[in-house]
Amino acid sequence: MEQAVEMGLMAPDGYGYRSTKLGYDFFEAFKNNDRTLLDDILSKYSPYMLIKGILSQRSSSLSELMGITGLNEVGVEMMVRLLQYTRDDFCVIGERYCIRSKELPEINRFVEILKNVYEDLNEKVLYGCSKRFIPIEMIAKQVCLEMRLTLDDFSKLLEETQKINPYIEVHSEEVGYGFFPIRFQRTNNNYLRCYLCMKK
Known part of the structure; x- marks a missing residue:
């Protein structure tokens, strides 16, 4: 209840607590599953707006x-x-959060x-894989965090990149430990056992 009062959704009166106009709007929006309106209402609460602003600029962990x-x-x-409830563009990547660009x-x-x-x-030793071939799931995670992208965004951009940059290749591991390039094809966003190679 104290949290609802602090957020301006409830207010004390002589008999306990009553819903404020903001609170009424909030509960109506929740009942109607109007998440855009919920986001607008919650944005009047400074801690919510502050964290939304931070995550709109950079990825962050809870401790950060x-x-x-x-x-x-x-x-x-x-x-x-x-x-996470109000915004479709809210992303969770490992233990970090961001709002998609x-x-x-x-x-x-x-x-x-x-x-x-x-x-x-490439400067790190990667077990079971040539340093030239970097697991793409590792690359995707870091790029998505840096640029506030979803994995689907990453896939689209990588596909476009491969069309104009032939030195960037995506390879998939075969049973015989060989690799075959899938450049110029739609890159599946399931990158298990896939590797990226950037030629000099």
Whole structure:
């Protein structure tokens, strides 16, 4: 109840608590499953708006959001859960959260980030795989976090990138431990046992 009062949804009166106008609008929107209106209403609550603003700019973990906002873990988790309910563009990648970019980035920018992530991962020893071939699920996770993309966004951009950059190849592992390129084909967003290779 204290949380509802703090959010402006309820107010104390002589007999206990009553719903405010904002609270009435909130519960009507919830009843009608109007998540856009719920997001608008909740945006009047500063902690919600603050976390929404942060995740619209960068991916963050719960601990990072706690450090930035000064909220405790329960408060941050509540705002994250509300955002996850109200917004279709809310993304969860591992233990990090973000709000998806409104527009896909330019291909050149995507390639730049893709190359940076590939080179960074290429410096690490990867068990069971040539360093030249980096598991694409690892690359996709890092690129999506950096650019606030969904995996489907990543797949679309990678497909477009392969059409204009022949030195970027996606390979799929065969039973005989060989690789065959699937460049210029629709890239399935299930990247299990797939690898990316960037030729010099």
